[in-house]
Amino acid sequence: MAQVRLTVVVRETWLDRYPLVLAHCREAGLVVERELVTVGVIGGTIDEDRLADLAGIEGVSAVEPERTNRVFGNR
Amino acid sequence: MPSTQSTPQAGMQRYLVLLRPDDPAGGARTLAELARVAVVSRSDDPSVQRAPCALVFDRIGAARVHCTAQTWQRLADAAAAGDGAILAIEPERTVYALSAARTAASTRGQDDAGATWGVRAVGAGASSQTGKGIRIAVLDTGLDLAHPDFAGRDIVSRSFVEGQPVQDGHGHGTHCAGIAAGPAMPGSQPRYGVAGEAGLYVGKVLGDEGSGGDGGILEGIDWAIGQGCHIISMSLGSPVEPGQGHSVVFETVARRALAAGVLIVAAAGNESRRPEVIAPVGHPANCPSILAVAAVDAELRVAAFSCAGLEGDGGEVNIAAPGVDILSAWPGPTGHRSISGTSMAAPFVAGVAALHAQADPAARGARLGERLAQSARTLPDPVRDVGAGLVQAPSET
Numbered sequence: 001m002a003q004v005r006l007t008v009v010v011r012e013t014w015l016d017r018y019p020l021v022l023a024h025c026r027e028a029g030l031v032v033e034r035e036l037v038t039v040g041v042i043g044g045t046i047d048e049d050r051l052a053d054l055a056g057i058e059g060v061s062a063v064e065p066e067r068t069n070r071v072f073g074n075r
Numbered sequence: 076m077p078s079t080q081s082t083p084q085a086g087m088q089r090y091l092v093l094l095r096p097d098d099p100a101g102g103a104r105t106l107a108e109l110a111r112v113a114v115v116s117r118s119d120d121p122s123v124q125r126a127p128c129a130l131v132f133d134r135i136g137a138a139r140v141h142c143t144a145q146t147w148q149r150l151a152d153a154a155a156a157g158d159g160a161i162l163a164i165e166p167e168r169t170v171y172a173l174s175a176a177r178t179a180a181s182t183r184g185q186d187d188a189g190a191t192w193g194v195r196a197v198g199a200g201a202s203s204q205t206g207k208g209i210r211i212a213v214l215d216t217g218l219d220l221a222h223p224d225f226a227g228r229d230i231v232s233r234s235f236v237e238g239q240p241v242q243d244g245h246g247h248g249t250h251c252a253g254i255a256a257g258p259a260m261p262g263s264q265p266r267y268g269v270a271g272e273a274g275l276y277v278g279k280v281l282g283d284e285g286s287g288g289d290g291g292i293l294e295g296i297d298w299a300i301g302q303g304c305h306i307i308s309m310s311l312g313s314p315v316e317p318g319q320g321h322s323v324v325f326e327t328v329a330r331r332a333l334a335a336g337v338l339i340v341a342a343a344g345n346e347s348r349r350p351e352v353i354a355p356v357g358h359p360a361n362c363p364s365i366l367a368v369a370a371v372d373a374e375l376r377v378a379a380f381s382c383a384g385l386e387g388d389g390g391e392v393n394i395a396a397p398g399v400d401i402l403s404a405w406p407g408p409t410g411h412r413s414i415s416g417t418s419m420a421a422p423f424v425a426g427v428a429a430l431h432a433q434a435d436p437a438a439r440g441a442r443l444g445e446r447l448a449q450s451a452r453t454l455p456d457p458v459r460d461v462g463a464g465l466v467q468a469p470s471e472t
Contacts, residue, residue: 007289007324034290036297038335039328043290062323067358069292069311071216071247071285072342073418 001047005033005066006054010040014059021059028053092138092150093163102160103138109149109161110142140164185373186402190266192373193254193397193419197427199269202468206270206429211255212299212307213422214292215248217241217279219406222249224261225275232277233298235291244283246405250414251310252277253404255422255429264411267403269426269468270433276304281311289324292359296328300337305432305439307332308425309341310418312357321361321389329364336439340366340424342417343392344382355385356392363389366444369461370398370420377460381417384459393444394451395461396423427466434469 008030010021018037025042026032029050034043043066046054055063094102140150153161186192190200218225218232220242232241243249256275257268278295281287292309299307315321329339344357360367360382369392370378377383378399384391398420405412424447431438431446438446451464 005288005290007293009324009327034294036293038297038300039293039331041293041297041324041328043293062327064289064322064324066289067313067322068286068288069281069313069358071245071281071416071418072310072312072345072357072421073247073250073414073416 001049003045004048004051005045006043006051007064007066008042008044008054008060009062010042011059011061012040015040017059021057024057024059025054028057030054092140092161094138095160095162105153105160106138106140106150109153110140110146186265188265191402193401193423194266194269196373196375196397197269197423197466198468198470199427199430200266202430202470204270204430204433204469205259206256206273206426206433208274209270209306209429209432210274210276210302210304211270211425211429212276212278212295212302212304213248213252213255213425214278214280214295214299214307214309215251215311216245216281216283216285217243217248218252218275218277219243219246219249219404222404222406223410224253224258224404228258228275230275230277231302232279234279235294235298236279236282236287239279239282241277241279243279243406245281245285246407246412247285247310247418248277248279248281249406250401250403250412251308251418251422254401254419255308255426257404261404264402267401267411269423270429273426273429274304276302287311289322293324293328296332296339300332300335304337306425306428306443307337307339308422309339309359310416310421312342312344312359314344314346314357315355315361317355317385320386321363322359325359326362326364326389329359329362333364333440338366338428338440338443339364340368340421340428342421343367343369345380345416345418347380347382349377349379349381353383353385356382356390361386361390364441365389366393366424366447367391367462368393368417368421368424368466369395370415370417371395371454371456371461371465372399373397375454375465377456378415378417380415381420381460384462392458392460392462394424394447394463394466395454396420396427396466398423424466427468430468
């Protein structure tokens with residue numbers, strides 16, 4: 001199954017329970033690569049077929065696949 | 076919105092009419108009916124401007140009308156009624172041409188011995204503020220840590236790109252950092268930096284090839300907030316399709332940054348090929364809580380490549396800054412280079428934001444963003460292209 005790199009946003013009302021949301025994301029199959037506590041975001045990779053499990057976690061407000069960004073200069 | 080009702084002069088006079096922003100077409104129809112004039116689209120034809128007609132600037136929801144005192148009275152009554160498509164009418168001289176004309180006269184041209192055209196255009200050279208005490212994070216391809224223009228400078232840096240040090244192997248990050256926070260007196264070049272005494276926080280979030288994922292950028296934002304930065308400058312992004320909408324992740328993070336008193340500014344993007352192609356503001360500048368920056372040239376006209384506010388809900392251009400033929404620092408033996416892009420415009424705004432933040436300790440987060448918009452100078456191009464106008468350093472009191 002294809003792996004997806006993505007970003008998870010911890011819901012505002014769950015920010016004080018960040019470690020709990022992190023644990024639930026891991027249980028749902030997320031391989032955590034970034035723990036961004038200040039902004040309440042978790043980054044990682046997951047099997048494509050488990051995306052719905054991740055999005056369904058209480059305390060998760062959004063899940064987005066990662067984009068690739070480039071410099072906007074050097075023209 | 077209150078209407079402005081100055082006493083009309085005898086004979087014909089020009090007025091500016093503010094139309095309801097959600098219905099400029101309806102406003103134009105009402106205007107035609109009340110003023111009993113022909114309504115024409117925006118035009119630079121001087122013969123049209125002298126004719127008894129209304130010139131509609133539909134993208135900024137305003138019109139200019141050349142009319143008699145009787146017509147002025149009908150329009151003023153409509154504005155005073157407060158329930159129609161016309162919000163206000165006022166003599167033209169108080170709104171439009173003066174600030175734009177003054178800006179053009181004072182900044183047009185090339186770099187001179189003292190400062191680049193961009194530094195002069197934003198008024199940084201004339202400001203007594205230096206950014207001292209304010210921390211700017213530049214999230215980009217890193218910095219040339221050995222660059223002589225940054226020698227002796229207290230710089231905090233960190234790489235979020237796996238396997239790559241902060242040292243800038245591309246050049247773009249060094250250029251952007253130079254614009255935002257380069258020194259007031261670089262040795263061999265005119266002044267190219269805005270906030271020469273700001274604290275410089277360099278987060279490498281793009282690899283030396285010039286690209287990077289969302290995760291590294293978000294990590295850089297998280298780090299910058301944790302470091303106590305006041306402003307985050309991001310000259311990066313990816314194109315979006317019309318109607319695609321903004322990232323919920325970046326919008327949430329930007330809101331949390333604002334709540335922490337941190338303003339994020341981002342380049343609007345370079346996907347336009349004017350006049351044929353006008354592309355929407357890219358990701359992540361299209362988030363409502365991120366300040367989207369367009370690029371203008373030395374004539375203060377929107378750059379051919381600069382993305383435009385084609386989408387609502389954050390997809391607007393918020394402000395403009397110099398972004399064509401911009402001299403700044405570059406790694407390597409030459410040490411400096413002139414390049415173009417909305418990438419160059421964003422750090423101008425970040426640097427100017429630092430000057431405002433230094434001048435007023437209350438100007439932080441969203442309030443700092445509002446201050447930038449309120450103090451911007453009106454430009455001749457539509458709000459769609461340049462937002463509030465050209466970013467301006469705080470004026471001296």
